[in-house]
Amino acid sequence: MRRGLAPVLVGRRITRVVTGPPSYFFLTPPEQLAPRLEGRCVEALERHGKYLLAELSDGARLLLHLGMTGQLFVEAGPERGGRARRRLRAEPPPSARERHHHLTLGLRGGLTLVFRDVRKFGKVRWLAPGQSDPRLDKLGPDALDVSAALLQAAGRRRKCAIKSLLLDQSVLAGVGNIYADEALYLAAVRPMRSAQSLRGRELEALSQAVRSVLLRAIELGGSSISDYVHPDGGRGSYQLERHVYGRAGQPCQRCGGPVERAVVGQRSTHWCPRCQR
DNA sequence: CAAATCCCCTGCAGGC
DNA sequence: TGCCTGCAGGGGATTT
Secondary structure, eight states, rough: OHHHHHHHHHOOEEEEEEEEEETHHHHHHHHHHHHTTTTTTTTEEEEEEEEEEEEEETTTTEEEETTOOOOOEEEOOOOOHHHHHHHOOOSSOOGGTTTTTTEEETTTTTTTEEEESSSOEEEEEEEEEEEEOOHHHHSSBBGGGGOOOOOOHHTTOSSSBBHHHOTTTTTSOOOOOHHHHHHHHHOOOOTBBBBOOOHHHHHHHHHHHHHHHHHHOOOTOOSSSSSOOTTTTTOOOOGOOOOSOOOOSBBBBTOOOBOOOETTTTTTEEHHHHHOO
């Protein structure tokens, strides 16, 4: 998402901000966003774990999280004057197409960034210059920087399932449910194994698997299983080559045995009982 | 401290 | 066809 968005956003000025109705999607009250964003330039777009951070020309930052159903995409417009401009003004009954559009940023040069989120588990917050956010402060190292040593240190005294450790954003920031299952499959480790039970070579394999699953998913543009879309509205294709996630009952691609599904740490979990120990 | 539970919200698939 | 239930890629607060 960051890679797709950066070329569009960075260097662009925000000319207009339209917000949807108040909801807990807005960590910063919606009516405060326009005065704080309009006229500012986006100077950089960073990511840490699942958070995106847009750095603004006045030193403030905009923090974004997509939650489960969040979509961030770019559209043409607003045009100068006329119809499109009117359409961007707040209209109480949003058209079906614009439902769940919580934040719309009109950019100089004729593009619009839309943050849409059906379930409102996503978040947006404006951060004053130098201000941080407890959510960010709690994050562990980014998942692309995973290492066996990190997993070992984090799991040493924990009895929780290794999958729960992977999903714990304060340990490692960025692994979600799909990629946790996929990484454990590639590393041949059962998701419900206690974190402290993993041997050195298993931790090494898992660490490599986390990195390669994420890098591959980035290459393929993510997993568009139901909602996820690119900044250009296109869908990712990692879901086409997932090994276990969402494949319960189907044959394991390595051994042919059926993929199992169970709940681990309150999350839907998929694994091959023959290949994963 | 770690782990479990509940909750936020909407849409959709599947069962009846 | 229509109603009902369960489930979904996240994560925070609260309880145990």
